[in-house]
Amino acid sequence: MKAFYSWAALGAAGLALLLTACDSTPRERQAVARQELAKLDTAARNGGRTLHRLGRQAVAYDAANRARRATPLSPREQRIMDQQLLGGYADHIGELTVQTIAGAYGELLRATRVRQGGWQLRDWDYAQNTYQRLNQQLARIRLDLPARSEVRIRAWQAEFVALRARRTAKDLQTATKQDKND
Known part of the structure; x- marks a missing residue:
């Protein structure tokens, strides 16, 4: 939104330049044009610095995520997360049927809504693994x-993805709000 206002201000200055062009000399118009170009140059330089800083921070955030995801998930921790998210369905993901899979997804979303506020990024990795295995079973029985x-x-899948995306956006926003002088 901030960029819009600076472009609007520059557009207004350009319009003022055009409107006063009839009442000014070429030398006066040239001076006004130089001033406006200096403002544009400063805005472009500041924008470039901001983009450079945000780019560095986003790359660091991405590298940290890749490193975390490269570490294998613990089978023991995965079983605990499965139990927390799926309850009685946890030990039977590969055996879910047309009659039971909707209940498993419902349980997954109820537990995710309640627990996700206190999750760390690694907890989301475990929850994502549970979700993916549930989706694999759905793919096997979907035609029936x-x-x-x-x-x-x-709808539950869309909500799960939205909750995960909200967390990712929040983490990325936090990572890019660091000190501007990095």
Whole structure:
């Protein structure tokens, strides 16, 4: 939004230059044009610095995420997360049927909504793994799934992805709000 206002201000200055062009000399117009170009140059330089800083911070954030994801998940911790997110469905993900898979997704979303506020990034990695294995089972039985159940499951999938994306956006925003003089 800030960029819009600076472009609007520059546009207004250009309009003022055009309107006063009839009442000024070429030398006066040239001086005004130089002033406006100096303002544009300063805005471009400041914008470039900001983009450079944000780019460095985003690269550092991405590198930290890649390093975290490169570390294998602990099977023990995964079983604990499965139990927390799926309850009674946790030990039977690969055996879920058309009749039970919607219940598993419902349980996953209820638990995610409650717990996600206190999760660290690694907790999200475990939750994402649980979600992916549930999606793999859905892919195996999907052709036999009634449309009503599939629509409900797709809504839960969209909500899970939205919760995860919100956390990612929040983390990226936090990473790029560091000291501007980095």
